[in-house]
Structures are given as structure tokens and as C-alpha cells.
Amino acid sequence: MGDKEMVLSFSIDSGIPTTYTLLFDSTAHAAGFQDHIAQKYTKKEPFIKVPIPATATPNEYHAQLIFHNPLDKCKDIEFDMHLPLNFPS
Secondary structure, three states: OOOOEEEEEOOOOOOOOOEEEEEEOHHHHHOOOOOEEEEEOOOOOOEEEEEOOOOOOOEEEEEEEEEEOOOOOOOOEEEEEEEEEOOOO
16 A cells, blocks of 8 residues: 555635645554645645555544645634545455
8 A cells, every 4th residue: 555645635715725734643643644744735736645654554544634824814724534544446
């Protein structure tokens, strides 16, 4: 599984985020997933690619996806993500 990736698709209806943070829970960290802190985001791509670590096994992992725009006075937009990882078919 080491060279695979998970694609997180979403739709943002308002605001213009410039960065995102993806924070995995302890189960995901133990499986080898790493947090993505303040990564650049452009609205051109309504998805984020997340590498699947070679050490990850089929499970449902959890993370918090947070969009930021430090130039905007709006609050961060947060989503709880449930990320099922299954055996390849």
C-alpha cells in the first residue's frame, strides 16, 4: 500500500481559504499517517490528496480538516473526517 493515496473531496460554498490543516487522531498516527499543517490550498482543486502509509492496515481512520484564511476575519471552517481504508480490490 505504500505508494497509494486517499483523495478527500469536498465543496466550499463561501469564503476563500488559503491554507488547510489535517489533524489525524492517535489511531491514524499509530498507523503512520502524518498531520498536514498549514498546507497551501487553491480553490482550483476541490480535493486534497493524502498519502497512505505502507504501515496502514484496513480500518476507519479519523481526522479533523480545517480550512484557514489568515487575511480574512472569518472563523476557520472545520470538518470531522471519517476515512475508511479497505483492502484493495
